[in-house]
Amino acid sequence: MPGQGSQYQGMGTGLYRDVSAFAAIIDEVFELMGRAGEQLRSDWLAASPELPVDHASRSQPLLFAIDYALGRLLLDRGLRPAVLLGHSVGEMAAATLAGIFDLPGATRIVGQRVGQFTLVPPGGMAAVAASRAEVEPYLRPGVDVGAVNTPRQTVIAGADEPLRTIVDALRQAGYTCAAVPSTVPFHSEWLRPAVDPACSLLASLPANPPRIPVVSGYTAGYLTEAEVKDPRYWAEHPVNPVLFWPALARLAEAGPHLLVECGPGTSLTTFARRHPDVRSGRCEVLSLIGPAASGPAREAEHLAAAAARLGVSLP
Template identity: 75%
Template sequence: MAVGRLTGALALLMPGQSAQYQGMGTGLYRDVPAFARVMDELFLLMGAAGDELRSDWLAASPRVSIDHANRSQPLLFAIDYALGRLLLDWGLRPTVLLGHSIGELAAATLAGVFDLASAVRIVRHRVGQFATVPAGGMAAVAASQAQVQPHLRPGVDIGAVNAPRQTVIAGAVEPLRTTLDALRCAGYTWAPVPATVPFHSELLRPVVVAAGPLLASLPARPPQIPLVSGYTGGYLTDAEARDPGYWASHPVDPVLFWPALTTLAGAGPQLLVECGPGNGLTTLARRLPQVRSGHSEVLALLGPPTDPSREAGQLAAAAARLGASPP
């Protein structure tokens, strides 16, 4: 495989729930001081909860599973954002950002829609509210949204459209189970998504309502770097960026990742870089006709989940391919 230097407009893809894995980013925290500084800044803004999050994240045997929303969500936000800051510090200038679910909040923060303190307040508030949501789960179905829709039981909703034939559903435990049974009987393949909260289902409506006043009180500015919205599939408008309702309703709105990715890829040849743990979004991006044909390329900063001791090396290799020279 080519290991040469990559060029072209830089697009950052920032992952969300399902990208998390035990130990993600901890090697960078130990070996890359610039990354650790940003992570510490974020933990500090989280207060006492930040101390606990940090120690559990670094622990060999964490008290709370990484798949639990109060671990996965703040950590994915923090790692996505910290990696983005690192790229900016290296002098790289992304031309567009696209985040998946909580990754969109990281992207918006990197783009200056929210200041860091405000973004951390949004994440903390949201995670606090998840405790009030009935237990549920998520699953990825190898089928289109139209194929899945008729099989959804009440209490189960479309959570994400990740690819033409990859649709994520979310809901309470029991109706999710019967929906998945029905899908299996209809001949569809599915796999569970590691999540303890049915993200992007109607069950999260109370979280949206509760976030309203907080979001209305926080300053929001138009993005300094163009952002493709995972909720409209188009470029985020200045009005949307300033609309508290747009941000508040993320937990119930389905993530239209594939439509958004298609919009992004349509802007011309570019380099799509996964700015967060894992390589899930770049794997999906490899299915884009623009990538299949070689007009656009993809690169995951960290690559597939690996041992933390190898993360700094992975990142250095990615930096070299991007032509960046970390200070």
């Protein structure tokens, strides 16, 4: 399940229009979010939204809602995945589908996180075509490694000015850098003030053993009972780096697998295609919605083809 950076304008809106079962599930998520959910849905469907989809108050809850709704759609039709893996906020969707949190609790967690982002200085993220070891010598206070997506794609995150300085230095050293769509420096120490408030909320919510195994995108291991029950493990997600590539390697060990990108776009599918088990044919990849460039009009077509590949039928 993808996370921050995978969002794009109009994502999922074609499914909302054309697939009634998907619309019913995502409406359930919006309703649980209350007034914020009404505003989120209105902006999501608007031709000219009040806030762009890259704004954290839009991208984070929408990514959670779409990831969850797509996963529920397939689970409701009898699909039983061997394991779940989420990237960034995608892990909260995975945890909800696995039954660790119920949907009302998960929407409260996501909503509380979004409320804390107003306390963070303006910042962003950048993807660097380099290994973590190559990037780390360039880091300075105010910028952290935010994600390890592939052996040669490392995301850095920080406040605007120090991030810009480090990106310039990396480019001068010959590294290719690209902005990751985000208005918040996710997975950096700038999010540390959000941890304690999140711990208080998480401590008040039940957390159950997963009904489906979950590989953590933060430890690159299977979620343990202690981690599931630990509010700080979940509260520190916005601070800690996403270790997608090591987590994918752990997941692939138990293969062969069909790796299904359960969310908007094809970013995780693109990363996974670089894995040796995918290149060798031991594992395959499948995107449910297809590339962003296909647009909302073709989402239902992509989903129907993916469902057929998975052996499930859609209404």
